[in-house]
Structure formats: C-alpha cells, structure tokens
Amino acid sequence: MARTPRNLLALALYDRRVVAAELRGRSVGEAFTLDVTDGLSFDQPQQLGKALAEAMAKHGVSSRHAVVGLPARWLLTRSVNVPVTNDDTLVDMMRLQADRAFGGGARDMAIDYLPGGEAAGRRGVLIAATLRRRLDQINAMAAAAGLSVVRVTSTAACLAGHVAASSPSRTSTELMLHVTAYDTEASLVGATGVTAIRHLATSSSVGATGRPDAGTLSDELDRTMTAEMAADPPRRVVVWGDSGLSDANLNTLRDRLSVDAVVRGDPASLASLNGVAPEANRYVDAIAVARAALGDADEMIDVLHPRLAVKPKRWAGKKKRVGAIAIAGVAAIVVAMFVQHQLATQRVADLNQQLARLKPDVDDARALVDRVRHAEGWYRSRPRALECLLALTNAFPDGSKIWATDLTFRDDHTGLVTGRCTDERTVLEVLDRIKSAQGFSKANLVYLREAGRGSDAGVAFAIAFEFDEKQPTTTKTPAAVKTPQAKTR
Numbered sequence: 001m002a003r004t005p006r007n008l009l010a011l012a013l014y015d016r017r018v019v020a021a022e023l024r025g026r027s028v029g030e031a032f033t034l035d036v037t038d039g040l041s042f043d044q045p046q047q048l049g050k051a052l053a054e055a056m057a058k059h060g061v062s063s064r065h066a067v068v069g070l071p072a073r074w075l076l077t078r079s080v081n082v083p084v085t086n087d088d089t090l091v092d093m094m095r096l097q098a099d100r101a102f103g104g105g106a107r108d109m110a111i112d113y114l115p116g117g118e119a120a121g122r123r124g125v126l127i128a129a130t131l132r133r134r135l136d137q138i139n140a141m142a143a144a145a146g147l148s149v150v151r152v153t154s155t156a157a158c159l160a161g162h163v164a165a166s167s168p169s170r171t172s173t174e175l176m177l178h179v180t181a182y183d184t185e186a187s188l189v190g191a192t193g194v195t196a197i198r199h200l201a202t203s204s205s206v207g208a209t210g211r212p213d214a215g216t217l218s219d220e221l222d223r224t225m226t227a228e229m230a231a232d233p234p235r236r237v238v239v240w241g242d243s244g245l246s247d248a249n250l251n252t253l254r255d256r257l258s259v260d261a262v263v264r265g266d267p268a269s270l271a272s273l274n275g276v277a278p279e280a281n282r283y284v285d286a287i288a289v290a291r292a293a294l295g296d297a298d299e300m301i302d303v304l305h306p307r308l309a310v311k312p313k314r315w316a317g318k319k320k321r322v323g324a325i326a327i328a329g330v331a332a333i334v335v336a337m338f339v340q341h342q343l344a345t346q347r348v349a350d351l352n353q354q355l356a357r358l359k360p361d362v363d364d365a366r367a368l369v370d371r372v373r374h375a376e377g378w379y380r381s382r383p384r385a386l387e388c389l390l391a392l393t394n395a396f397p398d399g400s401k402i403w404a405t406d407l408t409f410r411d412d413h414t415g416l417v418t419g420r421c422t423d424e425r426t427v428l429e430v431l432d433r434i435k436s437a438q439g440f441s442k443a444n445l446v447y448l449r450e451a452g453r454g455s456d457a458g459v460a461f462a463i464a465f466e467f468d469e470k471q472p473t474t475t476k477t478p479a480a481v482k483t484p485q486a487k488t489r
Helices: 045-058 087-108 134-142 157-165 214-224 227-232 248-255 278-293 318-343 345-380 387-397 422-434
Strands: 006-011 017-024 027-035 063-071 074-082 111-118 122-131 148-154 172-179 184-190 193-199 236-240 262-264 402-409 414-421 438-448 459-467
Touching: 006 278, 017 045, 017 278, 027 045, 027 278, 045 134, 063 134, 063 157, 063 278, 074 087, 074 193, 087 111, 087 122, 111 134, 111 193, 122 134, 122 193, 134 148, 148 157, 148 278, 148 387, 157 172, 157 184, 157 193, 157 236, 172 214, 184 214, 214 227, 214 248, 227 402, 227 414, 227 459, 236 248, 236 278, 248 262, 318 345, 387 402, 387 422, 387 459, 414 422, 422 438, 422 459
Parallel strands: 006 063, 063 148, 172 236, 236 262
Antiparallel strands: 006 017, 017 027, 074 122, 111 122, 172 184, 184 193, 402 414, 414 459, 438 459
C-alpha cells in the first residue's frame, strides 16, 4: 500500500460528474464538482484532466496528490466468508476466490480485497475488481491535471466503512444509500463489515427534483439486492448525499423495506476531519474518501496497489549469504552434469536413433492428446449452474404469463429465482413443477405480492430452492399443468 501524503485531493468519480474535496492535514479545504459534459469523457482523459486542472485553479486547490474513489458501476464485487487464518494464507485463498469469481477475465482486471471482522470462527472478505483500462484512464486524467494518484478505492466502501466504524457494537445489518441527482449506490454493512456494493439504475425513473423517490428506490433494491437482503435483512437504513428526499419519502421507504428506521447521514459525523460544513452533503462522497485515506491503508480497498499483486522479494544480510552458497552449489552441480553429459554422449546418440524410429507413433499420440485436452477444456469451463438453469427453464410454461427477472445460484447449492407473473395461480403451478423436478429440494415461496399499482401490474414472486447438480434434471410435470415445455424470459 502506498503512503498517504499529508495534503491531497480526494476525487469521487461518476460517469457524469467528478466530486472533489481537498484535505489539508486533518481539515477539509476547498470542495467542488466538475460535470463530465460538453464533450468531456473518461474515454478522452487528457481533455478531462485539463478541465479538472482549470477547476482546481479556480478553487485554489494546490495539492499535487490524489486519492480516487470509483463508483459502484465501475466495480465488480463479491462477498465471501473464509476460515480465520494468517495474512499469507488469506492472500492465497483470495487468489483462488478471484479466479472462481472472474475466470479468464481476471487478467484484464485489477483485483483487491477488504478483510472484514470475525464471527463464529470465520472472516468476511469483500473482493473488488475493476478493468485495468479504467486505471489507465484515471492515471492519464490525473497526469494531465498535474496530479499523482496514490490510491484508487471504492467510494461506497469508504462511506460504508464510516457507517461500520460509527457503530462498532451493532448486532444487526445496516443498508447504506448514497442518493444524488447523477447516481445512486447501495451497500450492506453486516457484523463482519461491508458485504455488498451495488449500483442502482434509478436514472430512468426520477421525481420532480431529478432524484429517485422512495418507490423507485425500493423497487430497484428489490431487483438488485433481493438475495443479499433476504440472507441478512437490514434493520436500519442510512441515506447519504444531496438526496432531496422528504421526511414523508423516508417514512415510505421505511415501510416498503420493512426496517426499524431510515435516517439521514450526517457529514458532521466524519469526526476525524475538521471544517466539515453542514452543506457538505453535496461533497460527502469525496469527504468520505478523504477520511478513509487518513486511516490504516490495510483497512481500505486499493486496486492501484492490490494485495493480490506479487511483491518482489528483497534479499539482504543473511539471505544474501544463503543465496551465494546456493549459487555455488548449483555451479558445482552444473559442472558435474557437464562431465556426465560428455561420458553419456554415445548413449544419447543411441536414444536419438530409437526416437527417430518411434516418431510416427509419437506424433499420432500427441495428436490424440491434443484432441482430448481440447475437449476437456470445453467440459471443465462449462458454468456450474447450467444444469440448474436447464431444470428451471423446464419448470416455466410456454407463453408470456410468467417470466424470471433474476437468478442467484450459490456455492452451497442454494438458489433464489425472482420474477413477474400475470396471476398467482401460474406462480403456484411453477412452484409445484420445481418441487417435482429431480435435483431440486426444499423449494419454497419466499414472497408473492402485487408487482405495482393497477390491475394489470401482475404479481412479483421469489422462490428459494436447493439443487444437486449431480442428479438428472428431467422434469416431472404435475397433472394440473397442461404445458410440458417451458422457457424463461
């Protein structure tokens, strides 16, 4: 991890805006926003960097180092629980988890992880990854603005980390929402730390203020975080940012999410900093990034200097002497091997003649091995949930009366499918088909409710299940269901 300079500029990046707050020692200095419009784009980082330099000069910002917070939509995250172990073993475990989560795409990503707290002998860990081209764009933008980037982290993780630090003795999960006119993000903070970070697609349905209302927020949370919130339901919601939500909207959100309380985040609670004004809600994301930069570098995500990067070993003192002895031993072995090679030259010539006679058979064997390896690559890389997806497809009837909107299938063979339907009877028929299908067990209806206002809105449903992919997945159709074929939308 890079050491944080005393004076720095915290930048919270979004697709259409850059939020900046300058940190001087432990005090917040200037804060401003830069709209990424009028021809500006992260795909043209030099031009964006020049515009940022002009904004810095206009507001009197003199810092030459920057800590950058990435938006949730630029990150891929995954929460895992692993046994409590030492740091070196944890790094190896996270490399395996990253390979499982991102597969062959991991080589194009910068991946870091955030260790959480311990509970029941296990530790929660949040894995975060972003495309390396994003880091290239950020570095190019910073260079054009005269800045040196020291860390690249997650803005939502910084805000959620502040929520976790402000209530270390909590026993229930909290949901954090950062709501602005240009972006909306959500994160879950549980007993072991940050367990989920999601971008909420609310820009297509907003209120008169240009910001999403309570109904839009609850619907989008239901769409994107159903599995996480069902596994660990939050009891309190903290709303950050210049949300524009009225008290009535907060009460509506509380009722629709079935939580104990919905409160506004207070920028003044960022007690590690001085000079945080009441109107700082506009810049709370950048301020949270600045506050996180003051803390322990091991307690924040940094995809610019990830923990999973291979660190070069440094040889000094005794290690150098051991290395010299090892090199001398290797040299002696090489000399002995050379002498032995000279003595065995004739034997090698005889073996070469035998190989020449066997070459046609060897070529045939190599061709067979190549074909087998190629076939194994197709078989081993198939998705683990393919059998489950096939069985669920067979359970849904033809037509447009019912369709799935989301499917979650976990490593412990449990899953959750959510969707919409025009009537309740069809949902119950699909549930019966899932229960009767081979491979499924413990299928149950999590909820069945109206999908929205109006008689044509239909119903929304969620069905939880367990699936053993080693069993055959032929479907046993109940007598009440007349359509043996099925498909999902």
